[in-house]
Amino acid sequence: xREFKILAILVVFTGILYWGVEPFAHSQMHxxxxxxxxxxKDLKGTGELKGDATNGATLVQANCIACxxxxxxxxxxxxxxxxxxxxYGVVPPDLGSSGLIYDANYLSxxxxxxxxxxxxxxxxxxxxxxxxxxxxxxPPQDIADMVAYLQSIAxxxxxxxxxxxxxxxxxxxxxxxxxxxxxxxxxxxxxxxMGKEAPDLSQxxxxxxxxYLHEFINNPQKHIExxxxxxxxxxxxxxxxxxxxxxxxxxxxxxxxxxxxxxxxGYLLVLAIFAWIWKFKxxxxxx
Amino acid sequence: MAKVNESLFxxxxxxxxxxxxxxxKVMMTEYWIPKDINFLWAMGVVLAVTFKIxxxxxxxxxxxxxxxxxxxxxSVNYTIMQEVGYGWLFRHMHGVAASxxxxxxxxxxxxxxxxxxxxxxxxxxxxxxxxxxxxFSAAGFSGYMLPWGQMSYWAxxxxxxxxxxxxxxxxxxVEWIRGGFAVNDATLTRFYMLHVFLLPISILAIIxxxxxxxxxxxxxxxxxxxIDYDVEAQKYLDGNKKESKVIPFWPVFLSKDFAVLAVFxxxxxxLVFFNYNFAMDPVNFDPANSMVTxxxxxxxxxxxxxxxxxxxxFFDVLGMKAMDIGLIIFGFAQVAFLIVPFLDKDPDILPAxxxxxxxxxxxxxxxxxxxxxIYGKLPPTGANxxxxxxxxxxxxxxxxxxxxxxxxxxxxxxx
Numbered sequence: 001x002r003e004f005k006i007l008a009i010l011v012v013f014t015g016i017l018y019w020g021v022e023p024f025a026h027s028q029m030h031x032x033x034x035x036x037x038x039x040x041k042d043l044k045g046t047g048e049l050k051g052d053a054t055n056g057a058t059l060v061q062a063n064c065i066a067c068x069x070x071x072x073x074x075x076x077x078x079x080x081x082x083x084x085x086x087x088y089g090v091v092p093p094d095l096g097s098s099g100l101i102y103d104a105n106y107l108s109x110x111x112x113x114x115x116x117x118x119x120x121x122x123x124x125x126x127x128x129x130x131x132x133x134x135x136x137x138x139p140p141q142d143i144a145d146m147v148a149y150l151q152s153i154a155x156x157x158x159x160x161x162x163x164x165x166x167x168x169x170x171x172x173x174x175x176x177x178x179x180x181x182x183x184x185x186x187x188x189x190x191x192x193x194m195g196k197e198a199p200d201l202s203q204x205x206x207x208x209x210x211x212y213l214h215e216f217i218n219n220p221q222k223h224i225e226x227x228x229x230x231x232x233x234x235x236x237x238x239x240x241x242x243x244x245x246x247x248x249x250x251x252x253x254x255x256x257x258x259x260x261x262x263x264x265x266g267y268l269l270v271l272a273i274f275a276w277i278w279k280f281k282x283x284x285x286x287x
Numbered sequence: 288m289a290k291v292n293e294s295l296f297x298x299x300x301x302x303x304x305x306x307x308x309x310x311x312k313v314m315m316t317e318y319w320i321p322k323d324i325n326f327l328w329a330m331g332v333v334l335a336v337t338f339k340i341x342x343x344x345x346x347x348x349x350x351x352x353x354x355x356x357x358x359x360x361x362s363v364n365y366t367i368m369q370e371v372g373y374g375w376l377f378r379h380m381h382g383v384a385a386s387x388x389x390x391x392x393x394x395x396x397x398x399x400x401x402x403x404x405x406x407x408x409x410x411x412x413x414x415x416x417x418x419x420x421x422x423f424s425a426a427g428f429s430g431y432m433l434p435w436g437q438m439s440y441w442a443x444x445x446x447x448x449x450x451x452x453x454x455x456x457x458x459x460x461v462e463w464i465r466g467g468f469a470v471n472d473a474t475l476t477r478f479y480m481l482h483v484f485l486l487p488i489s490i491l492a493i494i495x496x497x498x499x500x501x502x503x504x505x506x507x508x509x510x511x512x513x514i515d516y517d518v519e520a521q522k523y524l525d526g527n528k529k530e531s532k533v534i535p536f537w538p539v540f541l542s543k544d545f546a547v548l549a550v551f552x553x554x555x556x557x558l559v560f561f562n563y564n565f566a567m568d569p570v571n572f573d574p575a576n577s578m579v580t581x582x583x584x585x586x587x588x589x590x591x592x593x594x595x596x597x598x599x600x601f602f603d604v605l606g607m608k609a610m611d612i613g614l615i616i617f618g619f620a621q622v623a624f625l626i627v628p629f630l631d632k633d634p635d636i637l638p639a640x641x642x643x644x645x646x647x648x649x650x651x652x653x654x655x656x657x658x659x660x661i662y663g664k665l666p667p668t669g670a671n672x673x674x675x676x677x678x679x680x681x682x683x684x685x686x687x688x689x690x691x692x693x694x695x696x697x698x699x700x701x702x
Contacts, residue, residue: 020661252368
């Protein structure tokens with residue numbers, strides 16, 4: 001009986017200590033923020049306007065492909081990555097998958113005014129302009145048409161890695177994705193353009209929680225005020241794919257860990273049962 | 288007797304050469320332990336096994352780890368964690384064992400304090416135990432540096448800075464410890480040497496001393512009863528096992544230890560597989576960067592109480608700088624437990640529940656250690672700073688008042 005009392009005291013004290021230094025301390029250190037908003041309600045896109053993809057094609061060819069490539073529609077990039085990064089500060093994204101991975105409402109708001117949609121107006125002051133000019137002079141119907149066109153040419157599905165490459169890799173490396181080949185390095189050095197080198201994301205799945213990653217990617221300003229990281233407007237599905245890719249790269253043994261746990265714990269449980277039987281057998285003569 | 292005819296490969300032959308039967312008797316079957324004990328007496332074996340896990344997993348980790356600032360982070364987080372077969376398992380086992388061993392050390396230590404197992408003949412057990420606490424702390428700290436993450440770097444920067452001695456400004460000493468003006472490659476390599484060589488062999492040597500120190504005064508028991516070991520051992524050997532107040536180390540004592548150990552291992556491996564972040568802080572999965580200070584710098588949980596005594600005094604008093612006051616109290620906290628045998632002025636060995644005032648002292652001390660630990664992690668702002676300050680003062684007054692409290696207990700009993 002006394003041993004159970006001692007055990008209860010141990011468990012209670014250890015429990016309080018754990019609660020204090022882990023969940024409680026971390027709740028005090030990290031601000032709580034609202035859940036991710038995948039409809040980007042703060043942005044006024046083109047609302048209910050129905051886009052016309054055919055007209056959109058003409059508009060995109062007239063307005064976008066001077067800087068952006070659309071390889072899948074036979075518009076190759078006009079310069080190599082290094083040259084275009086040097087010219088614009090960042091490699092302009094290929095637009096082939098934009099209609100799939102970016103939210104339509106966000107996309108039209110972005111075309112209308114990139115700095116506002118990305119929440120990075122604080123980075124473009126004193127004459128520094130966003131590399132992509134605002135199209136706020138364009139009638140909303142035209143913007144809706146362009147978005148409709150981008151959606152019409154987008155693939156139906158992309159691999160997790162491809163979503164990461166299209167959405168993140170222009171600024172971020174994830175070198176553990178191809179440690180020896182080096183194909184997962186950032187396409188451009190954005191330190192001059194954004195004021196800070198974008199971190200390598202290899203271990204972000206371990207250094208940040210999944211919840212944090214979703215909240216942060218959805219709207220970086222919520223966790224780090226005035227950060228250089230733009231809101232990129234990923235759809236919920238694309239964001240899930242990005243985080244899954246980060247997990248596959250940064251915590252590649254997760255499945256092995258979870259499947260190995262049960263044989264280990266099962267073995268120890270059997271060991272514990274036998275150990276206690278042996279203990280009672282030996283101590284029967286003693287008491 | 289130099290010539291032995293029995294084969295080397297037989298029990299008799301080995302006995303003739305190495306006296307294995309005598310050795311087994313002395314170390315195992317006739318090493319006497321009191322019978323009046325509870326499962327807290329199993330913590331020694333739990334610690335020994337956890338330390339063994341640390342050594343074995345550490346040897347495997349050493350095969351791939353690179354003590355170089357350019358390679359360390361990736362050698363741990365890429366090579367070991369993603370490439371090497373079961374490398375992640377050895378790293379998780381090592382990291383979690385390093386943290387859990389301190390939980391067991393604290394339980395072991397507080398058990399000793401509660402039952403008065405540090406005094407009147409058992410001082411050497413206590414002192415060697417506290418030396419183990421210090422060397423384990425050094426091993427924990429040096430090991431935490433090796434993955435070369437943000438917390439590794441900044442904890443190393445903050446802790447090595449302490450050797451400047453506040454207003455003494457002994458920067459030469461700090462540079463000597465770091466091998467440079469700032470924490471750098473030389474610092475990492477020398478802490479690697481400490482972690483994989485000097486500290487482990489020192490720990491092994493002190494463990495031998497700790498076990499040896501137990502041998503003469505014997506293990507304490509639940510009621511701190513004086514036992515005549517010769518008489519009680521004879522009773523046991525004569526077959527009066529139920530009457531005897533002692534049990535042999537093998538198989539009786541160890542059978543209970545193994546049962547407790549098995550339960551402990553379930554708990555430990557549950558943490559290894561499912562709940563490891565408390566031991567492997569997420570912040571340390573960001574590579575070390577001397578240009579970016581993390582928003583919150585805190586040591587591992589087992590250092591938090593003494594860290595809080597360092598930052599508890601947060602305002603200057605009578606021209607004395609807060610940092611210097613903190614450093615003095617921190618210095619005292621490092622030896623406070625070591626000198627407990629000399630602060631306890633009660634001439635009797637008794638468990639705390641038979642020493643009323645000491646019992647109150649004990650539980651206040653445990654609660655104060657918990658408050659210090661929890662507030663050692665919280666940001667030291669607003670009310671938190673005052674709670675930390677109060678808990679630091681309480682810690683100080685607990686150890687200053689201990690001689691008077693123990694004396695008064697003795698007086699009440701009339702000794």
